[in-house]
Amino acid sequence: MRRFLALGAAALLAVSACSVGSNTGSGGDAEITFLTFETPNLTPAYWDAAIKRVTDKNPGIKVKKLVAPTADGRTSYAKQLLQSGQFPDVMIAVDSAGFAEAGNLYAWTPDELKDFQFPEANPVHGKYYQLPANTQTIPPxxxxxxxxxxxxxxxxxxxxxxxxxxxxxxxxxxxxxxxxxxxxxxxxxxxxxxxxxxxxxxxxxxxxxxxxxxxxxxxxxxxxxxxxxxxxxxxxxxxxxxxxxxxxxxxxxxxxxxxxxxxxxxGNWFAANADSKKHDFEIGVFDFPTEDGKLVVPAYTGGGMIVNAKAANLDAARKFALGFQLDKDQLNASVKADGLFPAIKGYTPPADVGPTFKAGYDLYTKAVQQNAVVHAFRWETADDGxxxxxxxxxxxxxxxxxxxxxxxxxxxxxxxxxxxxxx
The missing domain is CATH 3.40.190.10 (Periplasmic binding protein-like II)
Incomplete structure (x- = not known):
């Protein structure tokens, strides 16, 4: 396979902070902050259910959810939070570049990455700060x-x-x-x-x-x-x-x-809404055409959690991040909500996925088999971005x-x- 990877301080928090469970950290629970983002697929209800799904299986962890003001501005928002002394403990789909080099991120160990298909995705000077959780083809x-x-x-x-x-x-x-x-x-x-x-x-x-x-x-x-x-x-x-x-x-x-x-x-995440939202025509999908018709499929593997190396409850932050990215129920939920291709060893999508998702997944699988996958320009991160x-x-x-x-x-x-x- 080719080398790829699939305001002021008060105002910042006022934009989007809400909590799932207690936000006091009382009763011996370890509280962490989690920066998310919202899209037509990834609604507030999706994130709340996802957080509850993980914390129910890890009852000692409480999560305070933060939401970036725009879906594509999550990395810049994380920078604002860092500069104002409010850097979240866990962030998803935030580019690790810059944060990692400055010593702000936890570096995942080989053992923590052992269940991911592409553990060496998105290196920063030989270390891996972002969980390579899913692959996205960008764009079919x-x-x-x-x-x-x-x-x-x-x-x-x-x-x-x-x-x-x-x-x-x-x-x-x-x-x-x-x-x-x-x-x-x-x-x-x-x-x-x-x-x-x-x-x-x-x-x-x-x-x-x-x-x-x-x-x-x-x-x-x-x-x-x-x-x-x-x-x-x-x-x-x-x-x-x-x-x-x-x-x-x-x-x-x-x-x-x-x-x-x-x-x-x-990106292939559109398949989730193509299969679930109302429309009065049939949707198909094809690979992005090439100059000579050769199969070349752009994809990005990554998009997963990064963890604040200075988090007050670092162990809880790491445990939550890995629990979120590796839990089968959560993976199935991400497939159905956002059309993701989980890059987890041994994972297969649920049998009841929609036809648009299945068609796109089959196209990607064919590209992998034919060694036809390349980086998706603009979407790469870390040293490759x-x-x-x-x-x-x-x-x-x-x-x-x-x-x-x-x-x-x-x-x-x-x-x-x-x-x-x-x-």
Whole structure:
């Protein structure tokens, strides 16, 4: 398998703090704080049930839940909490980069990582601070089967040219080809760019971001610009609606479910809502097309817990984190709620998963078997990832190209400039 991994102080806490169980730590219980985030899939009820599921099996632990103001801003929120002296004891899906190097995170031992499929995912100078809990393919493309049929598209595209041609057929029938978004959660606007860079640049240079950190390659190099130019081409043809970059994540997902457009490039977590939320058409899914039709599937393994090395109740924090990530009932809940592919040895999804999830899981399994998995650009973390703060810059660059505010060359130059500042 290829190398990958799938305010002020008072105001900060006022935004989102709530507790599950007692928040006093009385009666000898060890209290910990847990930073989460909310999405259309991961609702407050999901997190409360998940926390209760783990604490019921570990009755000596009490959890105070914190929620990041935006789903994609959880890492920056964790930084704010650190700076204000309120760094949480446990955090999920927060990038370990920066925190680990500064000595703020607990390094997991080989024994603690023994049950994970990819224990060496997301290293920071040879140590592992984030539990490699699940794999996410980012992005497959979900599609409206009825619109495809109405446009005379009999088979899903495998090459980029086929995808563009199909977008033209859809547009000719009056259908908007792609659903994108942005707003406060910028990542829906860069999903197509993530797929392009992953399948084209990473296919030939899988360690491209490592080389970028070594200043051996640049965003302005021809290979990266060539991939980026394909997003610009979609926008220039009107296949990507430039006015949609202000639409937030929840509204973006709902627009697809409401049949507003034919294709939705999004992480495999969308499958959970595709299988559970109301819509009046059948949803299919296909791998992100490549230039020559070769199978290349972008994925990220990680997204799990990190633990504050200076937590007052460090043992409880570690126990809660491992209990959350390894419990079979909790894994099943994460599959059904967020379409995750748990990267735990011996795990198999429940038999009653929905058809969209199953189709996406089968595509990923095939890619693993064919050694066709690469990093998902923008979603990598730790030593394999973008420098801190650069994910937002990638989203901004994608939006600038989609709206025509910047040319591809200018957007790539912008990324190189921001990289130099971040370094």
């Amino acid at each position: 493309i979900y599609y409206n089967r009825k619109m495809f049929a109405d446009a005379g598209i009999a088979a899903t595209p495998k090459t980029w040219d086929e995808l563009v041609a199909d977008a033209g057929k859809l547009a000719a029938k009056g259908f908007s080809p792609f659903t994108i978004g942005g707003g406060k959660d910028g990542f829906p606007s860069s999903m197509i760019l993530s797929g392009l860079v992953s399948t084209e640049v990473y296919d030939t240079t899988p360690d491209w971001l490592t080389q970028r950190r070594q200043d051996k390659v640049k965003f302005a190099d021809p290979a990266f610009q060539k991939a980026f130019s394909k997003l610009a081409d979609l926008a220039s043809k009107g296949y990507v609606d430039k006015t949609s970059v202000s639409r937030d994540y929840a509204a973006t997902e709902q627009a697809f479910l409401d049949g507003k457009s034919a294709m939705y490039p999004m 973008l420098l801190p703060g650069m994910k937002d810059k990638v989203d901004q660059a994608a939006q600038d190209v989609i709206t025509g505010r910047k040319s591809v060359a200018d957007a790539c130059a912008f990324l190189d400039t921001e990289w130099a500042k971040a370094g």
